[in-house]
Amino acid sequence: MSLPTENKIELQVQKGIRQAEDNLVIWIQAALDNTKYGDLEESQFRNLLRVSDTTDSTEVIKNFLRYQVGRDKKWGRGKDSLAEKIVQDIDGNIKKTAQSIAESSQGDFKPIWLELIRRYLGYGSRYLKYLKDGKSL
Secondary structure (H helix, E strand, C coil), X not given: CCHHHHHHHHHHHHHHHHHHHHXXXXXXXXXXXXXXXXXXXXXXXXXXXXXXXXXXCHHHHHHHHHHHHHHCHHHCCCCCEHHHHHHHHHHHXXXXXXXXXXXXXXXXXXXXXXXXXXXXXXXXHHHHHHHHHHCCC
């Protein structure tokens, strides 16, 4: 593959990711607004974000989240929990969006999926900060 073609694919991938950002924000805000979870601290959410930044595996991210659920109730429990909603979004909305971007740009699916997950979790960390400290302003 020639370099100009690789650059064109990368530009199309980045454009697709930018166009998906509104949905990522909407999905994580809905997850935080409409699920059950305990006194989740920003640092715990940032730990999940850190795991997503240090792995190339979506399964490792989900495994870490499930491990956190097993440790305490701050992520919620059961089908209405924040943890379960995040896993559903990763395997559902985010995966479908990544597949669509990969198909339209001819880009590699897995790195696109990981980038979307990382952004989704990053927006979640910001929104949790707002819910904890900014809502009463």
